[in-house]
Amino acid sequence: MIFRPLKYVKYAxxxxxxxxxxxxxxxxxFDTDNYASWFYNQSSETLKLYSDDKEIYFLYIxxxxxxxNTNTWMWAWANEDSVEPRKFxxxxxxxxxxxxxxxxxxxxxFDGDKYTGWELTSIAFDIIGGIGTYRVISDHLEVYFLLxxxxxxxxxxxxxxxxxxxxxxxxxRKAFICQHLNTEYKTGFEEAFDTYRGMELNEDDDLQAxxxxxxxxxxxTDGWSDESMEFAKIKLVCERCYFAIKxxxxxxxxx
Numbered sequence: 001m002i003f004r005p006l007k008y009v010k011y012a013x014x015x016x017x018x019x020x021x022x023x024x025x026x027x028x029x030f031d032t033d034n035y036a037s038w039f040y041n042q043s044s045e046t047l048k049l050y051s052d053d054k055e056i057y058f059l060y061i062x063x064x065x066x067x068x069n070t071n072t073w074m075w076a077w078a079n080e081d082s083v084e085p086r087k088f089x090x091x092x093x094x095x096x097x098x099x100x101x102x103x104x105x106x107x108x109x110f111d112g113d114k115y116t117g118w119e120l121t122s123i124a125f126d127i128i129g130g131i132g133t134y135r136v137i138s139d140h141l142e143v144y145f146l147l148x149x150x151x152x153x154x155x156x157x158x159x160x161x162x163x164x165x166x167x168x169x170x171x172x173r174k175a176f177i178c179q180h181l182n183t184e185y186k187t188g189f190e191e192a193f194d195t196y197r198g199m200e201l202n203e204d205d206d207l208q209a210x211x212x213x214x215x216x217x218x219x220x221t222d223g224w225s226d227e228s229m230e231f232a233k234i235k236l237v238c239e240r241c242y243f244a245i246k247x248x249x250x251x252x253x254x255x
Contacts, residue, residue, distance in 0.1 A: 015123045061086045195207055213231075
């Protein structure tokens, strides 16, 4: 277990107390204790609680996992097996840790005990917010979520219908890039608007990016034209591919 300075202990206890005051009302309002089963979908970032005669759905942000086998915690932002885009919202927690020098909020993976998951989820709730929290246990692994809103089955189906199947990353949100963007050589990176991993998109917005050459073609006609679109040959990729390409190209030399 990482050394816990007194300032951190006081802050963590305050966060636990805050969540402890809110959580019972959340559980009562949504009757979360009276569902027999659960299922969470990383691709759509939705949690389903259900029994034979009822079901309820929530959007979630993954907080992290605690292994009962090794007594270790891992933050969601560091979990390479997690495909949820909104896991990067937990980087806000790391930012606070770096500011306050709280090692438990900075380190990706560390030793803990049976209280660690609840404590760190309380801190996540304090920093990020939500309507409540939930934990599922799969084999030896405790998985912690911030629940952000209740949604309908129809809304879940709509979210899932807008995902694409990526051979490398599975089902994720779609993104559009020109034919020239890649992770082998740098081409520059222009996008329709500033983006970051896990960002919420308006209904009419998509992740869209193109290279420097496409930008020059686009500017010749003061916007996209048949000719510049033909030059770009826009293609579909998943969100993780999009940000991998963006990060690769961020330091590309400008011409």
